[in-house]
Amino acid sequence: MSELRQQIERARAGLPALLELDAGARSTLISRMGESLVRDQAEILRANQADLQRAEAAGLSAAMVDRLRLDEDRLHGLAIALRLVAELPDPLRDDAELRIREDGLRLRQVRAPLGVIAMIYESRPNVTADAAALCLRAGNACVLRGGKEARESNLAIAASLQSVLRDAGLPSELISVLDDPDRSLLNELLRLDDLIDLVIPRGGEALIRFVAEHSRIPVIKHYKGVCHLYVDAEADLDQALSLLVDGKAQRPGVCNALECLLVDRAIAADFLPRVGQRMAELEVKIRASADALPWLPQAEPNDEWGVEYLDRVLAIRLVDGLNAALDHIAHYGSHHTEVICTRNADKAARFVRQVDASAVAVNASSRFNDGGELGLGAEIGISTTKLHAYGPMGLDSLTCRKWVIEGQGHIRHR
Amino acid sequence: MSELRQQIERARAGLPALLELDAGARSTLISRMGESLVRDQAEILRANQADLQRAEAAGLSAAMVDRLRLDEDRLHGLAIALRLVAELPDPLRDDAELRIREDGLRLRQVRAPLGVIAMIYESRPNVTADAAALCLRAGNACVLRGGKEARESNLAIAASLQSVLRDAGLPSELISVLDDPDRSLLNELLRLDDLIDLVIPRGGEALIRFVAEHSRIPVIKHYKGVCHLYVDAEADLDQALSLLVDGKAQRPGVCNALECLLVDRAIAADFLPRVGQRMAELEVKIRASADALPWLPQAEPNDEWGVEYLDRVLAIRLVDGLNAALDHIAHYGSHHTEVICTRNADKAARFVRQVDASAVAVNASSRFNDGGELGLGAEIGISTTKLHAYGPMGLDSLTCRKWVIEGQGHIRHR
The missing domain is CATH 3.40.605.10 (Aldehyde Dehydrogenase; Chain A, domain 1)
Structure with a gap:
């Protein structure tokens, strides 16, 4: 033996x-x-x-x-x-x-x-x-x-x-x-x-x-956390910006930090300039899809999704509404934490039902997916395995x- | 692809x-x-x-x-x-x-x-x-x-x-x-x-x-079921015999059937002759430890424990009380179903606490470890994995x- x-x-x-x-x-x-x-x-x-x-x-x-x-x-x-x-x-x-x-x-x-x-x-x-x-x-x-x-x-x-x-x-x-x-x-x-x-x-x-x-x-x-925030056309944009800042910039090195912002194309012109300005103030670099670049002067073009930066870097992609956001998350998400910002209860319910992640947040920061915040006390890790x-x-x-x-x-x- | x-x-x-x-x-x-x-x-x-x-x-x-x-x-x-x-x-x-x-x-x-x-x-x-x-x-x-x-x-x-x-x-x-x-x-x-x-x-x-x-x-x-019945010195021997017959002979080919009987040495002389007679009537062959053979004329000596016969075959071993039974089960059990027959509530509680099996039965047949019997309805199998x-x-x-x-x-x- x-x-x-x-x-x-x-x-x-x-x-x-x-x-x-x-x-x-x-x-x-x-x-x-x-x-x-x-x-x-x-x-x-x-x-x-x-x-x-x-x-x-x-x-x-x-x-x-x-x-x-x-x-x-x-x-x-x-x-x-x-x-x-x-x-x-x-x-x-x-x-x-x-x-x-x-x-x-x-x-x-x-x-x-x-x-x-x-x-x-x-x-x-x-x-x-x-x-x-x-x-x-x-x-x-x-x-x-x-x-x-x-x-x-x-x-x-x-x-x-x-x-x-x-x-x-x-x-x-x-x-x-x-x-x-x-x-x-x-x-x-x-x-x-x-x-x-x-x-x-x-x-x-x-x-x-x-x-x-x-x-x-x-x-x-306990794989990586590639967490997305989807900002819907019916979102409160002040709220969305605040969720983005908390999720991305408050502690970028942790697994429940945001890595990617998905924005409904319909509100790009209203929302993206505010995102660009706030991220610049917080010294967060942006890598964006080509169609978002006109509103984000400092951004680099992005061609790689699903990346865990664990750093002051944010990926941004324009999507055609909720279905496209769900497709993106199904393809590039990591089953860790996904967030929707919307005032539409039906869309929120659909997001909750369809997204396969250990935590789905509605109008709340990704950073709440944590044993202490959820009331479990000490935590031995965050499982992205669905079993057990x-x-x-x-x-x-x-x-x-x-x-x-x-x-x-x-x-x-x- | x-x-x-x-x-x-x-x-x-x-x-x-x-x-x-x-x-x-x-x-x-x-x-x-x-x-x-x-x-x-x-x-x-x-x-x-x-x-x-x-x-x-x-x-x-x-x-x-x-x-x-x-x-x-x-x-x-x-x-x-x-x-x-x-x-x-x-x-x-x-x-x-x-x-x-x-x-x-x-x-x-x-x-x-x-x-x-x-x-x-x-x-x-x-x-x-x-x-x-x-x-x-x-x-x-x-x-x-x-x-x-x-x-x-x-x-x-x-x-x-x-x-x-x-x-x-x-x-x-x-x-x-x-x-x-x-x-x-x-x-x-x-x-x-x-x-x-x-x-x-x-x-x-x-x-x-x-x-x-x-x-x-x-x-x-869903590994094999090597299920044991431990008959304690303080067992009701009529009850023990009935649990044995149900567990071993009623449907020997299923995973929650009994494969091995552990008997407290103190009651060997009282219990084993009855076991031998009943098993003979039911055409169940016995493979027993050497020290049990004097009471079991038809038995063959056994030197291999932990075997899933799925057949009209029963292993029998004499043990020195509860601790020895727990040791045997820890070593040869399959984490499926284990049974104790005793009138002593403290020993029953200790058996329940110490035995690592998906179901532990006290004065009840091993055959109850089944989705239908436990009230789950249809069952997709019996897991002997502890996770999930x-x-x-x-x-x-x-x-x-x-x-x-x-x-x-x-x-x-x-």
Whole structure:
């Protein structure tokens, strides 16, 4: 048996002990993990320094180095995040509706953990603590495979969390770190479908595609967000401009930011000059379809749609009404977040019905597609897979429901 | 672009028209499909005769030929099954809880179809009609890839169903049949993750493993059912015997039948002789652990656990109480159905909590793990995957929930 298989079997062997904890004990465990990170901050920051030095020596970009960096403030933020996870409603709460059949057979669908969850992520070491806390709070073991550039930080954070497990008399293998600098273990991990229940990749598109391609285990994907705002002929244009500014310019680097504006041709002359001016003020570059250029003096012509810029760049296309907008989104959208701005309720309803995205917004900013804003509390990612979870994944998404059938010797006969 | 890709793109292109139908129209469509099968029975039975002749010439087993066979009765049964699908509650019903935030933003999670569902199955041609009806009722297009031995029957059934789509002014490509005698198209199909949302394989373990291995699309698996009955020292032994007889002997060939009996060593002397006698009467062969053989004169020694016999064969093992039973099930179970017989409520609760199976039964037969018995109506299979659906998959499992965010120009600011 390979070493990796043995490691995951030990993680799995820890599940029965975790299942015996009640909600309060699981919650206490998570807040203690937050406290432990603060107590162990000297070691964690020392490990992080080692990662940072290697990263700078290797010439990583300033943005990459910043994502890697931990300091006292960030570590305290992490501890607070873990306390919030501890305070969320119990994801294994007993809220199953009981149905009693005429013959007295009692049927319920109770919440149960998924089992062993593998998180595959890149440079940000805070994911190590966040993911472990969410998985354990929902009764799951986790296997954490972070980026090699954060190796020392991840090991130090995991050691701190594992000490809390040991103090509680639980197997420390419930948090299992994969030390895998060259993806060789990742390949093997993705084939252990008898031991791992779910793989969640977080990070760049290349990593996610690699995981989706090689995994035999169910994968919940968090692909890119190519979010559109369609401004209908019957839109309130002040409102539309405000939704555009919030979606595009307020935080361009996140997945629920807008990338493309679709404008009904009928209002191009009224709306586009205002868009051009406002985007210029906000230093947002525009790439527009040829027929929109007359109203947008600073724009470059665009011939590529469906691009996730994650930057101060906006694509603009004129369309012939709602149907053309729906076609564009069906072709170029990423199933993440799509927005319509209109005062026409029928068109809004049609947009909601026809658009296949984890969130569809009517006269509201794309930026609301977020676990916190939607009331889920902590989020482990935004799924663009429709299976199991679609949209922000909170704690409840890390559970399943199993049937409990209780009888007094009931048999089926036929 | 490959022919297959074009075919699936046409199926996908039919989705908007299907989404515009209300619940009543979708329901009418399904009952008309049932009527159409009866109206077209001459052609369907002629096509089935051709399949049967080829099957017999190729020397297929009598069981295989029987699964393939259609006759007037079976076709009428199929039409009735479709009428029942038409009468189920609408899977796209508007039951979303509305939450209004303090700032007036309105949040709902509405039911939406999954999109395009591929069904991969073997010889039974009735799956063609069942699967198409369930997929369409939930607003999905379907791609049907049946076994090559049922080729003519599947094409004739699909043609009948497609004529109903055309009569309703809908694209017939919403039901798309893959004519794929050598698995070459299947391989390509399983890589079209941008066009197909879900793959459901039904059939033998080899087929399901092939699909799970090669698919880049989410797969809901329906692996084997190796179901155990654990008879605790505190069980009512009359009840235990009755659960055993129902689970093992009443219909041994189905996935929720029992395959293995685990008996607490403390009651071996009381219980095993009764088991041996009853199984002999029912012509069920026994394969038992060595320590159980003294009480089971007719049994063969067993050294292989976790086997799905689907036959009049029962494995029996003595265990040292509940913990040992849980260990056995964790190791050899198939996440399908597991049963405990006990009068001790604490042990029952522990069994329910610890056993990872789509259904856990307490003092009730394993045979209740079935969509009809659990109140789901028609079932498209029993999932042993924990993601998205665990246990019997009814109509609702063919939908997802997407967020709808309605504002009056709400922006996030931060």
